[in-house]
Amino acid sequence: MKREMRKEDARRLAAGEVTPEQLQEENSIFSKDAKMRIHDLVGYVTRTYLPK
Numbered sequence: 001m002k003r004e005m006r007k008e009d010a011r012r013l014a015a016g017e018v019t020p021e022q023l024q025e026e027n028s029i030f031s032k033d034a035k036m037r038i039h040d041l042v043g044y045v046t047r048t049y050l051p052k
Contacts, residue, residue, distance in 0.1 A: 009027070012018045018026070025032060029044070 009023055013020065013023060
């Protein structure tokens with residue numbers, strides 16, 4: 001799945017459908033304008049990645 005997503009990202013870049021900056025923003029966990037504190041990040045990682 002991840003390989004196919006990366007292949008599609010590369011295709012979109014090559015076709016000029018997105019800029020590298022747009023693609024980075026799409027693939028980031030947080031937007032570039034997000035105001036995060038470390039405890040927000042710890043909470044996010046705990047909720048998202050640790051088993052329940």
